[in-house]
Amino acid sequence: xxxxxxxxxxxxxxxxxxxxxxxxxxxxxxxxxxxxxxxxxxxxxxxxxxxxxxxxxxxxxxxxxxxxxxxxxxxxxxxxxxxxxxxxxxxxxxxxxxxxxxxxxxxxxxxxxxxxxxxxxxxxxxxxxxxxxxxxxxxxxxxxxxxxxxxxxxxxxxxxxxxxxxxxxxxxxxxxxxxxxxxxxxxxxxxxxxxxxxxxxxxxxxxxxxxxxxxxxxxxxxxxxxxxxxxxxxxxxxxxxxxxxxxxxxxxxxxxxxxxxxxxxxxxxxxxxxxxxxxxxxxxxxxxxxxxxxxxxxxxxxxxxxxxxxxxxxxxxxxxxxxxxxxxxxxxxxxxxxxxxxxxxxxxxxxxxxxxxxxxxxxxxxxxxxxxxxxxxxxxxxxxxxxxxxxxxxxxxx
Numbered sequence: 001x002x003x004x005x006x007x008x009x010x011x012x013x014x015x016x017x018x019x020x021x022x023x024x025x026x027x028x029x030x031x032x033x034x035x036x037x038x039x040x041x042x043x044x045x046x047x048x049x050x051x052x053x054x055x056x057x058x059x060x061x062x063x064x065x066x067x068x069x070x071x072x073x074x075x076x077x078x079x080x081x082x083x084x085x086x087x088x089x090x091x092x093x094x095x096x097x098x099x100x101x102x103x104x105x106x107x108x109x110x111x112x113x114x115x116x117x118x119x120x121x122x123x124x125x126x127x128x129x130x131x132x133x134x135x136x137x138x139x140x141x142x143x144x145x146x147x148x149x150x151x152x153x154x155x156x157x158x159x160x161x162x163x164x165x166x167x168x169x170x171x172x173x174x175x176x177x178x179x180x181x182x183x184x185x186x187x188x189x190x191x192x193x194x195x196x197x198x199x200x201x202x203x204x205x206x207x208x209x210x211x212x213x214x215x216x217x218x219x220x221x222x223x224x225x226x227x228x229x230x231x232x233x234x235x236x237x238x239x240x241x242x243x244x245x246x247x248x249x250x251x252x253x254x255x256x257x258x259x260x261x262x263x264x265x266x267x268x269x270x271x272x273x274x275x276x277x278x279x280x281x282x283x284x285x286x287x288x289x290x291x292x293x294x295x296x297x298x299x300x301x302x303x304x305x306x307x308x309x310x311x312x313x314x315x316x317x318x319x320x321x322x323x324x325x326x327x328x329x330x331x332x333x334x335x336x337x338x339x340x341x342x343x344x345x346x347x348x349x350x351x352x353x354x355x356x357x358x359x360x361x362x363x364x365x366x367x368x369x370x371x372x373x374x375x376x377x378x379x380x381x382x383x384x385x386x387x388x389x390x391x392x393x394x395x396x397x398x
Contacts, residue, residue: 020085121330138260144257144307227252227287273382277379
């Protein structure tokens with residue numbers, strides 16, 4: 001197998017892993033939320049807490065990823081995580097016990113961390129080690145395809161399957177996805193040189209840069225999670241848009257599929273931080289359009305903007321983290337995701353609480369947009385810190 005064929009096979013393993021751990025284990029919950037509220041008695045606040053517990057599992061997985069340096073152990077946990085993704089999906093259809101649903105969403109979060117952080121770290125390490133450009137746009141297409149695929153699957157099953165049967169259908173899909181996700185990712189190489197013999201060295205950022213970066217990524221996580229979790233329910237509740245939530249979610253997925261690859265290209269010309277700022281500004285517009293303007297076309301345009309930016313931000317941030325730590329990319333990825341993950345726990349819980357008092361989730365989009373504005377300010381400050389850190393130290397004269 002030639003070098004480019006091997007690269008595409010490894011990246012395809014990543015796509016299938018994200019289709020499973022995000023598209024099935026994580027994002028199936030979003031389009032299935034309305035039918036679970038109708039048929040399984042899931043309440044507004046309970047829906048928010050289930051989403052929050054999913055992110056608690058993701059956060060726990062990020063914490064594990066941030067402290068593990070052994071590539072062999074990371075590979076083993078990645079493969080276990082893919083199996084857990086299938087188990088957590090089957091659990092949702094096997095019971096209507098809220099406590100078991102909670103456990104399912106928590107371990108689904110763990111599996112998402114395995115796919116996103118451990119899998120991404122292993123793939124980035126493989127790319128750098130084999131002298132390929134350290135970009136993950138193709139790999140991260142799996143998230144957008146997973147969102148779009150979930151939307152299409154739920155749309156196709158409406159009227160034919162009840163909420164339990166739809167979870168079982170997603171379980172069967174997961175059993176197909178796991179095969180290439182496991183088979184096409186090679187066992188990790190633990191040597192400290194690339195295939196061309198060049199040493200692999202870490203080049204960590206300054207502590208101030210890292211703290212500001214984590215704070216900005218917290219804001220991005222808050223902005224992302226509200227739309228990603230509640231967009232179907234929010235759109236269905238807007239005047240004249242009943243039943244259109246799944247269409248908005250499909251638009252998010254379709255826009256997200258090529259987004260990471262597109263932002264890789266943009267970052268080549270603008271620089272990583274400028275690309276992040278641009279993506280964040282566009283994401284703010286996408287988040288607030290459905291409630292600020294209303295109507296189907298503005299809502300779909302907002303969904304396209306949101307889908308076309310959130311995964312681009314994740315891809316850029318995790319790729320930057322991997323470049324700082326090429327020998328152990330999941331280390332900084334895990335720390336960044338801890339920040340992102342805390343926001344993903346807080347966000348759904350707050351919006352679920354607000355929804356019980358206001359009767360809908362719409363206020364959550366305004367809140368998400370406001371937090372994202374703070375994130376943009378932090379990214380602008382980060383550019384100043386990056387420039388300062390890159391400046392040569394002044395020479396001391398006698």
